[in-house]
Amino acid sequence: MSIKKKADGLYLVRWREGGRYRSLQVNGGLELAKKIERKKLSARDENRHLDVKKEINYRMSYLIDRYWDIFGSKKASADREISIVEGIRAELGRLFVREADGAAMQRWYENLTGKRGLAANTAVRHFNVMHHMMEKAATIWSKDTGIEKNPADMVEVLRPDDTRERFLSKEELERLKVALDERMLQKGTKDLNRTNLRMRLIVLIALATGMRSTEIHRLCWSDVMFGEGLIAVRARLKKGKVRYVPMAPQLAEELRSYPVVENEDRLFPPTRGKSKSGRQRLEGSFEDLLLRVRIRHFRFHDLRHTFASWYMMIGGDLYELAKILGHANIKMTERYAKLGRAHIAKTGVTAKAILDLLGSSHLQTEEQQALTA
Template identity: 25%
Template sequence: MAIEQQPDGRWKVDVEPIKGKRFRKTFKTKGEAQRFEATCRANCIQAQPWNPKPKDKRKLSELIERWYDLHGHSITSGRRRKNTLLLMASRLDDPVAIRLTGSHLAQLRRVELEAGAVAKSINNRFTYLKAVFNELRRLGDIDYANPLDTVKPLKFQERQLSYLSIKEIRLLIESLDKLKRSPSARLVAEVCLATGSRWSEAESLLPEQVRNDSVTFINTKSKRTRTIPISTQLQQRLHAYFEQHGRFTSCMHSFRAALKDSAIKLPRGQATHVLRHTFASHFIMNGGNILTLKEVLGHSSLTMTMRYAHLSPSHLRDALRLNPLDGFDTSSTHEKQREINSL
């Protein structure tokens, strides 16, 4: 018996949370009885000074596996992220997670930087590891503070976004046309250039996602569906391809080969993603609205989209119109200064 109503209407509590520890009490209301029972159970579970709670001895790799089981499996790149985190744990000699400190990570970062790793990639991995502790604490799986909260990310010079000029786009299309073994590469590239999609989003398109002169992307990074208009000609070519070949095959390597053949030089790490940058850059340079671009690209925040704002014609005109020398005759000032100097 735990809680039972008596003949006189009162509620009797008779609870034994642990063997040999029994509590009995009678209350006027059922609510009071339930609160008393819950308090008794909580007090017995709570660690006492003479019987402290065992320390969490799980290693970092075990916490990463636990994070994946509870949360990581539900995100788009969960398995890849787990493998990255396990590699980090190995490089840290897989310490007991509760003993991990910021100095451990700082030392690993120094080693990776000296080995030629990119600062942004190091920061991304640090963010992934920090998120493991935050998520497990939120879920109640750990009861200690995040040991990485005091570590600041590395500061680095932001790279200028590269995009293709109209001439370079033509060169790339010509190189893609030469790929007889991979007819899908050109179409996937054109979808990216026409819609600003990621390569994986365009490559996973199905025939039913191309209709009414638009494409609908469902396999997106943000998990949100978005529909982008395309030309009738591109839609017809897509349907013709699907009818003849079926869905797109993996063709990223073919694209890289065509890019190399075109002799277009891009910064490290920008291959297929340059198509997305190219769409966004030309969209803004042609007078497109930054908020519209945010929705087209599927960005979760405007901060990401603002990287392209400096390409806006109005932005450039404002820099000319609003600078402190606008309307000021600098040439005459120089002449007057020379006259003063000659005296």
């Protein structure tokens, strides 16, 4: 705590609070500055600046050890993540958990790509570990740590997939439509090509809803709300929260025509040879599709950007788009604003326009029967 005179009648009061130095300029005499100094000291000592009922001196180093023993060491990626938690310990280990607030989290995250020079995607992996650990600190261990909210939720994370602006043009969409339809049947037969049929619907859903690959692969038939023209997205959402995306009539037809696997609620149940982590991808077949249609520098996640870009070009509303995409921060959505027009369009217009370009060659009843036979 200190008082520094800056000019006649102007003093700077400086004190340490919440693990960092704070300051306040006081216009008045020295006695007023001292009075304010005493109040700040009193508030700090009584712990009024913290959202806890009592002082809890639980350090980040203890939290790291506890997290690693119970959760981190049991992950399939434990060998890679041990260096991440030790990096957190080196930078924040001496702080009390209650001092590791949103500002501290933001500085730590910015240092990853700043002082430490990590690539953006590597910094995201570090952040995910931190977020998981602080989530446990704010929930199941809140009585020990003294916090009830995850401070990592306040960090603005720059995810590489969310910085790209690559989307399909009208001509590319038309070429994609032809390629998606031409291999629905096995070569030289009238039998459906199961692999291409599956990929075709996954691509259509991504284009018409802006859903992520993980969200699509986890879709269940119970999430498809034909009566309301909506699809419920539950993947990656916590505490039972659900977001809804529009289901255009053309997409609804495609879904109704898609064969249901017996005794299976998931639209796209895991296939043989999946990775140990259980993550499903289209990698090989999708890359082959892109080669056939001569689309370069494109990834599956860019189908999401295609939906968002066309949404704004057709006249969509930025805030509605944020809800559809599931963006927690409107800043993530604002990069599409430059593609927008002044008027507001209904949510389902985008999906309809994209599917109009792609066409709607949904399966016939005989073909469904052939697949399920």
